[in-house]
Every structure is written in C-alpha cells, then in structure tokens.
Amino acid sequence: MIHIHGHYYSVPPVHVGAMADIVITEDTVHISINSNLVASHERYRGRVSSRYSTDPSHVPDQHKDTSALWSRQRFVDRASRIGPHTRQVIEDLFDTVEADAQAFHACNEILNRASAGRGPRLENACRLLIESGRRVSKTAVKDFYTQTTFNPGQDSPRGLSTQTTTPITAGMVRGADAYRLPTTGTEVEA
Structure with missing residues (x-):
C-alpha cells in the first residue's frame, strides 16, 4: 500500500x-x-x-483466504445475534470496501460495543444510523452510540428505548438567564 x-x-x-x-x-x-x-x-x-x-490482483494469496481467521460471514453471524439493524450495518460496511479484510477492524470495533450487556444499545444506535440515511462507518456508529441512551426500565416491546437521542451540542450551553444584565434593584429612567 x-x-x-x-x-x-x-x-x-x-x-x-x-x-x-x-x-x-x-x-x-x-x-x-x-x-x-x-x-x-x-x-x-x-x-x-x-x-x-x-x-x-494485488491482494497476497495468504490474505485471500481468511476463513481460518476473520471472515465476512463470521462478523455477520456475530451481528445477527445482536439484532437485525446491527447485521444490516455490518453488511453495509462490508459492501463499501473492495476487499473484505479492509472492514474487519471496523466491524470488530463496532461489535465490541455490544459487550457487557450493551447489545440493545448498539442495536438501537444501528437502527438510528440506518434511519438517518448517513453513510455507514465505524465513526457513524460511534456517534449514534454515544448519543443513544438505553434504559431497561423504559423499554419498548422490541427492547429499544423510544426516546433515544440527545441533542448534539458543542461546548458549554448557557440558558437565557446568562444573557440578562444584572439589576441593582433601583430603576433609572432615561
């Protein structure tokens, strides 16, 4: 390369x-x-x-057969155990590369977000990504994952939170009170 x-x-x-x-x-x-x-x-x-x-034709022979290591099917099967939206994101990610091995690292990072019982949160993030129409990438999954909350006490029947995103804000956000001038308690007429 x-x-x-x-x-x-x-x-x-x-x-x-x-x-x-x-x-x-x-x-x-x-x-x-x-x-x-x-x-x-x-x-x-x-x-x-x-x-x-x-x-x-530039892919070395030892990289063409990855069945003993990672494979597209292995990642798709793993994603299927999390949910249909996660599976769709992984399949879409593989469809964006010319050689399957180029997607392995990104797929592994995405699917590792489901560890420790966070599979429903990842599934929810993948659903939101698909619905948004944004290009599938590990960064896009990360963005939706970090903006997504999953509260088991407020599950919908499919196990997904109905209120899932928080607004994207950059830096500190001030309320309207921050822009009011302080008053001294006495009114001055002009």
Missing part, C-alpha cells in the same frame, strides 16, 4: 518496500517501480481519510 493524501493505493505484493515513482494526474494515480508501471488507480477525491483503493 502507498499512502497519498490520506488515501491508500495498492501495489502488487512483490513490490512491497521498493522505492516507487508516483505520478498523480487529474483523475489517476500511476505507480512505477524502476520505470515500469506496476499499478494505476482512479484518484480518490473524497473527504474521508484512511480509505483504500485495492486492485484485487
């Missing part, structure tokens, strides 16, 4: 560690080693950093 402007571009595994010449055009990133073009990728112009452009 070559990291350029917050984005990772794949190269054939035989070239890992080699010095590369990179030519960036308006639409393409060309990677050459010893004056030989080894990879070309569409130039990524998104705002999210740490994304990947992977040519499937």
Whole structure:
C-alpha cells in the first residue's frame, strides 16, 4: 500500500518496500517501480481519510483466504445475534470496501460495543444510523452510540428505548438567564 493524501493505493505484493515513482494526474494515480508501471488507480477525491483503493490482483494469496481467521460471514453471524439493524450495518460496511479484510477492524470495533450487556444499545444506535440515511462507518456508529441512551426500565416491546437521542451540542450551553444584565434593584429612567 502507498499512502497519498490520506488515501491508500495498492501495489502488487512483490513490490512491497521498493522505492516507487508516483505520478498523480487529474483523475489517476500511476505507480512505477524502476520505470515500469506496476499499478494505476482512479484518484480518490473524497473527504474521508484512511480509505483504500485495492486492485484485487494485488491482494497476497495468504490474505485471500481468511476463513481460518476473520471472515465476512463470521462478523455477520456475530451481528445477527445482536439484532437485525446491527447485521444490516455490518453488511453495509462490508459492501463499501473492495476487499473484505479492509472492514474487519471496523466491524470488530463496532461489535465490541455490544459487550457487557450493551447489545440493545448498539442495536438501537444501528437502527438510528440506518434511519438517518448517513453513510455507514465505524465513526457513524460511534456517534449514534454515544448519543443513544438505553434504559431497561423504559423499554419498548422490541427492547429499544423510544426516546433515544440527545441533542448534539458543542461546548458549554448557557440558558437565557446568562444573557440578562444584572439589576441593582433601583430603576433609572432615561
């Protein structure tokens, strides 16, 4: 992988560690080693950093068969035990990457939020994320998870709190009283 402007571009595994010449055009990133073009990728112009452009032929053989370790199906099965919305988020996350292994870390972080009995809270956060229409990512799940409360005493029949979000605020919020001028108790006429 070559990291350029917050984005990772794949190269054939035989070239890992080699010095590369990179030519960036308006639409393409060309990677050459010893004056030989080894990879070309569409130039990524998104705002999210740490994304990947992977040519499937660049995936090393030992990474193609991940069934002994983590796999898409393993994460989907784990998410299914939490709930249908969590499963949908995990499936959507896998659908955004070119190689399943690129989603493993994010899926693991998302599903670890369900530990210690917090599965209903994660399921609720995933439901809200899906309903919002926001792009699925581990950051989006984290945002909804931290804004979501789950109160077992106020469950809906599906185990989800009906009042689930708190307003997003930045910094300190003052009430109206903070903007009133202090009075001395005597009124002055102008």
